[in-house]
Amino acid sequence: MAGPGAMYLKFGPDIILCLCPLRVQNKDAQRYLQWLSIPAQTFNVGNYRRNDAPQPTADFFDTNNAEGERKRRAAAEAAVADMLAWFRTGGVVAILDATNSTKERRKWVSDVCAQHGIEVLFVESKCDDQEIIMANIRDVKTTSPDYRGQDPEAAAQDFLNRISNYEKSYKTIDQDGDEDEYTYLKIMNIGKQVIINRIQDYLQSRIVYYLMNLHIRPRSVWLSRHGESMYNLDGRIGGDTLLSPRGEQYARKLPELVRESVGDDRPLTVWTSTLKRTIATARFLPLHYNQLQWKALDELDSGVCDGLTYQEIKDRFPEDFAARDEDKYNYRYRGGESYRDVVIRLEPIIMELERSEDILIVTHQAVLRCIYAYFMKKDQAKSPWMNVPLHTLIKLTPRAYGTEEVRYEANIPAVSTWRGKGSTAKHENPTPESL
Structure with a gap:
């Protein structure tokens, strides 16, 4: 459903694992919702960014890189524009796949969605378990388009450098107590601690319950x-x-x-x-x-x-x-x-x-x-x-x-x-x- 009452599922921010756990979670969430016959679609900001920067180095994500910031912002705006258009065609749950690791970016997303009567559920997955972090880096470096065809060790090091760049501006959601009005789910260390804020309806509760059951450890x-x-x-x-x-x-x-x-x-x-x-x-x-x-x-x-x-x-x-x-x-x-x-x-x-x-x-x-x-x-x-x-x-x-x-x-x-x-x-x- 588009307009008032529509549901928007937002993924991010995650700086410790960067895109690794979120990549798993957003794919899983879309899969779960579609399996239940709920119209769902992922809008991956990285895919839009790759139109201008197919395989950027970690420097592209440095907060001091003005050109990189401009291209990342343009990619986010393009993804959100397509997301809004998709809602108008009858979409129910959109997943915006991006780190959105700053308060400014989250406010922008929230404001744009509010203008279109779309509810926002922020999801933050944070992990400091080095073994899990490295397992996800190994997964990303072998499957991500950003590192396709590159030397695995060089890709892993670049990815770690990218994480370091994100850390410079990273603010966990409601870190300063001024984002309490947002609906959000925070998952720390693969479910060891979970914080839920302002979950208000059945669909949100169902999504949250599903995400709380996910883990990113390797399995078959x-x-x-x-x-x-x-x-x-x-x-x-x-x-x-x-x-x-x-x-x-x-x-x-x-x-x-x-x-x-x-x-x-x-x-x-x-x-x-x-x-x-x-x-x-x-x-x-x-x-x-x-x-x-x-x-x-x-x-x-x-x-x-x-x-x-x-x-x-x-x-x-x-x-x-x-x-x-x-x-x-x-x-x-x-x-x-x-x-x-x-x-x-x-x-x-x-x-x-x-x-x-x-x-x-x-x-x-x-x-x-x-x-x-x-x-x-x-x-x-x-x-x-x-x-x-x-x-x-x-x-x-x-x-x-x-x-x-x-x-x-x-x-x-x-x-x-x-x-x-x-x-x-x-x-x-x-x-x-x-x-």
Whole structure:
């Protein structure tokens, strides 16, 4: 919504970690909001600045560099102008990605937004943990456009120099007690201390709760469907059946895939659903892995269609079959769930994932599609058509500028449970756009 009542999410300031943690948080916030179908967009001032200064050295960010200051100001003004235009098209949450480490810059942002009836939530993430700082510098120097193609050590030193330049003018929000009128969230040392000021509505509270659960320590999430089940062989949906013989093979192979991807000594927590086929798939994993069962990870509830094939659903409930084909994301089975319902019940899982470190999730096709879409910033409305094959381990590693994906194939045959739109085929091969 544009105009009065519109919500504006502002990220900054952070001088200790500079752009590192904010880069993670703004990407995560946009991803989370879009996953919930809330129109959200990031306006990265650095991208605008790179039009005039593609790979500047740290001197560009020196407070005594008048030309650098002029270009940085112009970039911020261009980003805010585009942000305001985006609100007029129906945007709900805009994320202005910039340090805004001075009181003067924050006042300018606040005043401009107030003129357009836009609420501002400032978010400051501050950290003095040197290990975390260096981990983020390593991430940025390998993924940031500012350092692409440069020597890693030289990039790291330049980035440290850039931080030093920001420190010269940095003022933490409300440091002098004269910014109390702002709505803000301050997170110190990855959540060890949190200060919340003037949070007033539901959406702000939801965003704050999400951000409080984030951390920027390196971690990965591994995703796997259960091994092939007896219902998979028959082309039936739902149920609580056991694994097929090939599914049993995958259960025995999974520890090897995990060891190849995770290593022997790295701590890992395993989450499964409460259904037999996921628990059976995870039962051969090392005993020192803590295993938890989540009802929220159970497969999409197909209601009266549970245990039926797609052909049987078409024969018994032709109108429902057509309606689901038309809008698979929003269609709710009679007495069951829709993909949208699954996203809502997965929100606590997402919160727990964001506050945890390395996690392996063994669950079901619809659930993994929703989780995968979240991490990969995919349109949730398209998630029902994504290909998440059986007998495959997927490793997702969130980075500053996106999520890296690696797939490990077990090389154990399994049926395809992917189903094309408008088709009643028992087992199909996915179309290229679903891969």
